[in-house]
Amino acid sequence: xxxxxxxxxxxxxxxxxxxxxxxxxxxxxxxxxxxxxxxxxxxxxxxxxxxxxxxxxxxxxxxxxxxxxxxxxxxxxxxxxxxxxxxxxxxxxxxxxxxxxxxxxxxxxxxxxxxxxxxxxxxxxxxxxxxxxxxxxxxxxxxxxxxxxxxxxxxxxxxxx
Numbered sequence: 332x333x334x335x336x337x338x339x340x341x342x343x344x345x346x347x348x349x350x351x352x353x354x355x356x357x358x359x360x361x362x363x364x365x366x367x368x369x370x371x372x373x374x375x376x377x378x379x380x381x382x383x384x385x386x387x388x389x390x391x392x393x394x395x396x397x398x399x400x401x402x403x404x405x406x407x408x409x410x411x412x413x414x415x416x417x418x419x420x421x422x423x424x425x426x427x428x429x430x431x432x433x434x435x436x437x438x439x440x441x442x443x444x445x446x447x448x449x450x451x452x453x454x455x456x457x458x459x460x461x462x463x464x465x466x467x468x469x470x471x472x473x474x475x476x477x478x479x480x481x482x483x484x485x486x487x488x489x490x491x492x
Contacts, residue, residue: 370431370464370471377428378462378474378486381412384425385443385476385484388414391422392445401443408434408460433465437491443478450482459491 392399404411411427463473475491
């Protein structure tokens, strides 16, 4: 007969429950931070998409030697934007931003036009866009996209000045 005590292997139910409780607490602490991180990344993605559209339109205007426009897909820039050539043919289109974000055009430019040399038309005001949270309850860092009169877009963190 074997008189040696039998060794237990594995975890007891109490140990398993304690581990699950600790893991649950850690997850509930991490979710709000992750949500904020995702929203900030969505703002960056939307701003760089708009920046890409403006750069693409400028390049196409020079390449085609004609006017090229960037216009909203709907009544607002939040619904997306598209690049149009001189005959209003869509060259490329971008979908809208998520519903918790908003794109605000801060100037009077409802359509951004690039002339054949990649510049803005004479007498055009500087175009400025701000991308940020759709409501004030979110803590999302906004981004600003500006188009100078030479037609060059730039993006920066924070609001437009």
